Amino acid sequence: MANRIVIDPVTRIEGHLRIEAALDSENTITEAYSAGTMVRGIENILKKRDPREAWAFAQRICGVCTTVHAIASIRAVEDALGIKIPKAANLMRNMIVAQQFIHDHVMHFYILHALDFVDVVSSLKADPKKVSDIQQAISGWPNSSPAYFAEVQKKVKTIVDSGQLSLFSHGYWGHPAYQLPPEINLLGVAHYLECLDWQSQVTKIHTIFGGKNPHPNFVVGGVPLPIDMNSDQALNAAALSVIADSIQKMKSFVDQVYLPDLLAIAPYYLDYAAIGEGLGNFLTWGEFPEGNLNELDRLIFPRGVIINRNLKQVITPDPRDAAKMKEFVTHSWYKYRQGDSTGLFPWEGETAFNFTGPKPPFDYLEVEGKYSWLKSPRWNELPMEVGPLARVLILYATGHEETVGLVNSVLETLKAPLSAVFSTLGRTAARAIETKVIAGLLQKFYDELIAEIKAGRTETFNGEKWEPGSWPKKAMGFGYTEAPRGALGHWVVIENKKIKNYQVVVPTTWNASPRDHKNQPGAYEASLVGTRLARPEEPLEILRTIHSFDPCLACAVHLIDARGQVVGEAGTGFNLVVK
């Protein structure tokens, strides 16, 4: 192995990710391996519990995409028990999901992703006046005066001068791959800081509907918050006005800051329109049901599969198809009773621990064998990419008007061909396009909710199947959602009023999965190949591509009760990182 670099921890993601990449003499990546390094075993913790409570456990899989597992979980249980929720409750849930998307995407772009493109230190060299001009040219955002940008610059300078660089310390500042002029850098830094404040004020829908954020509360059969215009402990006019205001705040930030910034930054990184493509296979489970859970034709974001960039053919995947939907553990630290080369359908899924990795401390993972806590989910034995790009492509391919328009206009602005979407830049742009679409949807759901309330249809909970006594002896359900990071599915088996089996296949498991039984790489691994690193010791390029997927590792790792299985002996004092 000529040259191998390790990035561990990969930061500005949720959770614990390790990337190992093999480089050739030109510092171009030839092979990449991604590994999840933390596990908690929530699937096993869920066993034998009350399925009505599953959402709360599942939700804690991730605090960043906080609501998505709760949504998938309650849908899985409702699917299993045949519960239909009232329309108002469905609208409220859709609003929760939409808010999550907008918040999460904007937050990801500025807080987790922007620093891969924006050089904070370089911004000190910017001319505030010029920045002001740029800002005023790209949008009508009010924070646009030279004095404002001078103030931001001063704040940054204060921090840099103080010697306490805080979050910005040890960034790859000055790295040759940073290509923005100082003025755009300052614009980015200003919006990074604005985003910090903005994001803290746009989770109100979660807080009102669910009591808090992260981890708002849900309930199987509807939503916990009742609607009553005459009660101060229910969704009333005052709360609705807070929500309306919050929606406006989200829309204006997306329209006036996020999209213009993206279009301002993208032209400097057009090389990334050809880097980081990945698999060319895409999958979505769909989101925003307008009717009942299983009315697939009433999903605003359709369920679909695209194979090998073929936008002309969108296949509708069936999550209940045991022959197609499988998880493999050939290169994962798990074992299956029927052998590790077989794949298991999630309802029959197993999460049995089998750590065969190197004993810590270790330099490298043994990538020929098992090397990750992530399983390898496969559709029809093919690896899939999930996430904003998958969703936008499926919307585009199925002719969603707004999406088609937005995609075309962005491509036009950047003077890029359609094939440019299959890239790191495409992924990042798709996220912005999707955010814009969803901001519109959020407004639509709100308007529909108001209409429901006006019509007096204020039911928010269906308690018919609340009592476990009303459940069948055995039931199986599938709960879907589109998390900001991609397609998320929960498969639940309920037996004797308790959870018998629970399997979660999360977006990052799809994207960050290790190689499978056929040695096919996962999306991360595939996307890194061919990327050239300017400075291997500062692998900024790898972070750009990995971050473009918006990794969320906490979700991705499965685990089990490992008691009684002795594996590995700990070492101490090991402090490796780059080799």
Next chain:
Amino acid sequence: MKTASALNTYLKETGGWVAAQLEACTRCGICAEACHFYQALGNPEYAPVWKLEPLRRAYEQRFTLAGKVKLALGMEKRLTDSDLEHWSQIVYEACTVCDKCAFVCPMGIEIGPLIHKVRTGLAAAGLVPGDLAEATDKQKTIGSPLGVTDEMWRERIDWITDEWEATIPVDKAGAETLMVFTSIELMKFPDNLALIAKILNKAGENWTVSSRGREVVNFGFFEADEELTKLFMHRVFQAAEELGVKRLVISECGHAYEAFRWTAPNIMKVPEGLEIIHITELIHQYWKTGRIKIKEGAFDGETITFHDSCKIQRLGGLIKQPREILQVLAPTSFKEMTPNKEQSMCCGGGGGVISIKEADSNRYKVFEMKLEQLQDIGAQAVCMVCSNCRLQFVDSLAHFNSAVKVHSLAELVARALI
């Protein structure tokens, strides 16, 4: 030896019926307030529940794990001979087995019958008070607790027949009804015997008395010796069978009524088809069916009240019959004592107490309360249907120099016959 006999008896007698009730007791002590002996004398040992102590100990210590554990831990005392002697005084001399306690017990525990079981054990241990044992022995050997021999009995019947001009058929085979009297009536209240005969004759009853089954009182029942109880009743039943009667009428005796009517079928063979009733029922029947007529208001004038006998009223249920008759005899001057009917207070002489000399002071003390009840309504006369009660009333009223007159119901009816 005594203890062993008593214990064995208790174990033998303890069926589910006994055990369930012993288990139900919460030791609330409410029964104490129902007991006239406790009320009159204030001795906490007279609390009915305490009277069950020997039975309870036997049951708990021998039949239950908890009892055995408690015994092992020293939380329970074993029964000893001196304990039994002590309880002999309590259950024979300070209890008339009137069962009023059962009617106040929040749990409804039938304390009376349970005390009867306690007596059974003591009888088996030979711890029956001397006077009672003596009387019982007389009944066993001579045929009457008062020592009335066959000869004396015949003479007495003859004398009564003469004195009151009453026809009393003796040993009349083929009679319909066998009338059995008490020695008390025979010796102390012969008028009662005569007047009952008069009523029966007036009603045209085909009746008889039996020389063989001539004693209705059952001292075996007082003692609670089951074998003797059966023996004494057996004599009467045998007579009934021999004479071929259809109906056995118990004269005015509470314990006898309890024994014949409510106990006999459960412990021995009762001649088939034999109806057992109390004289009060019979008189009431006659009057209702018009076989006898009584003069309305015959005893109006002096305030007259009715004393409910424990075994006949509270336990026998003959509550309305005497009252209906009294209402006719003294429509304006009949007055109820308080308490009355099921709740009435025992005279203090029943259950054999009156035959025990040592219990005399108890008996008089209790009667004081009865006297108060009489005085409270200004009763000038009191009527009752039990000669045992009557004996207690007559004796105690004399003891207290009271002028209240004592009548039996039969007596009043006979005197009011038209």
Next chain:
Amino acid sequence: MKEKTIYEHLREKGLSRRDFMKLCGTIAGFLGLEFSPPVKALGKLVQPDPARTVARALQTKTRLPIIWLEFQDCAGCSEAISRSSSPTLSSLVLNDLAIEYHETLMAASGFQAESAKEECLNKYRGQYVLVVEGSPSLAEDGIYCTVGGKSNLEILKEAAAGAAAIIATGNCASFGGIPAARPNPTGACGVADLIKDKPVINIPGCPAIPEVTTGAILHFLILGQLPQTDSLKRPLVFYGHTVHDHCLRRPFYEAGKFAASFDDEGARQGYCLYRLGCKGPTTYNACPSLKWERGLSYPVQSGHPCLGCSEPHFWDGGGFYQGQSAALIPPTAQTSALAAGAGLAAGAALAGINSARKKRAKKALASTAPTTPAESTTSAPPDKKEG
């Protein structure tokens, strides 16, 4: 260059002395200083004018270095703190704190991230506050959570060694949280279970209320010591009362008005959620008083019973929808039948012994009884039916 004090930063930002004192008063109130006994601040006992105490601290302190470690977490507590309203995260980052290491937020990755941490550990040894999010995992010597190839246990010990104080934020870091939920597959536990030689406070919650975490950090920043805590190491100022104590719906509890179902008439009227499984009475947290998102709402207000997320092992504290008094493990019909069967067997066995004893008693009585009178034998009583 000399490090600037917080006051100097604020002055540079254009804050007047007057505004500064007002801010100090607000912070003091927020920290509950008004109610504190005289504090030993800056080496001498002062009868606190709370605002002055805060002001003096801010005038003399440099920005507090923070090392933020994530173990078995969901990043929810980081997300939460990013929504802190007073102070906001951006003002904390810019003015009060120097967050030197935070995997979710920091710019650097991999080697650089690790070296940033190492540098801070050395440079600020004995000064920095270590914030831990997520549970350390002990099983199999910590292989369930590794960063940079090191086990989480090792990382924690290394960072704890030089920390001035440790703040465990969230239920996972405090008590093990969801990873420690039955059957606790990875041997997760709380930080305080492992670090015994350093002052540790717990800010449990799932996630922790952001203002409570920042409040605890600010308390340390201003007073140089951690706030007073309860027996579970939770700051009394925030965890001194239960959710039930301050609950908006408490009057309905007192009046015995309970929602029987979600979205029923009671639920709409805001009746108490005790019956739906609310854990408010045993949950010590500031939800009803501080609320979430600038006082917007909190779980009970939004119609869902309190999960009890600031209590140890709340995941296994009985069903979330099961009343707090309900039996956690109601005996099944089978168990009850078995128990009854055992009782039946014991009772029957004893009954057997008792009936033998009864027979013995009868026999003994028959042998000692006085001779039965001859007369009675001629009409024997019917046999008694006895067991």
Next chain:
Amino acid sequence: MDWTEILRFSRGPLFHFSLVIFIAGMTYRLVRIIFLGWEKDRVKSQGSKLSGVIISYLKGLIILPFIPWVRRTFKNNALTFIAGGLFHLSLFLVLIFGEAHILVWQSLFGVSWAPMPNPIVDWVAAAGIVSLIILLINRLTHPVLRLLTRLPAWINWTMVFLPFVTGYIMYHHLWFPYEVIFSLHLIFVCLLLIWIPFSRMSHFLFYFFSRTIHGARAGKRAVTP
């Protein structure tokens, strides 16, 4: 071990164990008695057993505790009667209609019903506690009760009093942290459950025997029980 864990233990394994012991113990008590044999009653009835039993229960359940003066004999027992009756009434109302207790029934039997308003339950519980104290004083001073009362009876009183008083303190959030007093309440309840089958407290079961026997016996003789 902190109190929340103790609480969980008390609500979970301890309560489970106590219930199992309770069920086994009560079955044992019942079987032991039933197997002692029952005599057949051959006596001809002159009234109605059924009506006797019905009246017996009516009086035993309703009239006695409520209207002590229906039984003049009780005037000397007013204290025992009122306090005892009130205590039992309190016990049943609190147990059956207290919100928290309904949830226990629901978790055990899967059925629930409407609770009584807490303030009423609260007053009733207070009355129960006062009654218990009165009953204690009564037991300490009444000569008959002193004669009858042995160690197990004192234990009985304590076993009942502790759940009552801890429940009351818990409801009012007095003196102890909620989870502490809650745990204590549950522990005492569990001790009580274990104690009942081995003490006179099982009278709640045998009550039905004795009252039925009494009612039937009286009814059969045409006597009002």
